Amino acid sequence: ELARYLFIWISMIGAAYGVKTQAHFGFELLVKKMPPRMQWMGHYLVQLCMGILVFVLVFYGLRIVTIVAFQVTPALQLPMRYVYYSLPVSGVLLAYHLFHHFLISCRLHHRPEFI
Numbered sequence: 001e002l003a004r005y006l007f008i009w010i011s012m013i014g015a016a017y018g019v020k021t022q023a024h025f026g027f028e029l030l031v032k033k034m035p036p037r038m039q040w041m042g043h044y045l046v047q048l049c050m051g052i053l054v055f056v057l058v059f060y061g062l063r064i065v066t067i068v069a070f071q072v073t074p075a076l077q078l079p080m081r082y083v084y085y086s087l088p089v090s091g092v093l094l095a096y097h098l099f100h101h102f103l104i105s106c107r108l109h110h111r112p113e114f115i
Contacts, residue, residue, distance in 0.1 A: 001075045005083045012090035019050075020097040040105070047102050054094045061087025 018024045031039050064087065068080040 001073055005073070005078075008083060009086045012086040013093065016090050016093035016097060019094050019101075022101065043105060047098060047105070050098055051095070054091050054098060058088045058091035058095070061085075061091055 015024075031042055034042060061084065065081045065084045068084055071080040072078060073080060073083070
């Protein structure tokens, strides 16, 4: 049981680490075929979509935590909220890394050679 719950936590934190290192899934072939102006617009669109998904993850993750607040795991008798806290915690980490990369890309794309 503990291994299953730790796997959930590691998976969610691993997703945040993937965003931090920009190792997540991407459509490089499609983006490379676009003109430069469309490339950065596509990049911002992807950032926006990921931001919306992160918001949903945090919002509904917190709602789930409140729903399962008083349930306990069968074998370990741990509150289930500790398992489900992986959703909002990883969502906050994802949001931080997305925002960080968004600021970096804004600085890069506002250089004169991109406009």
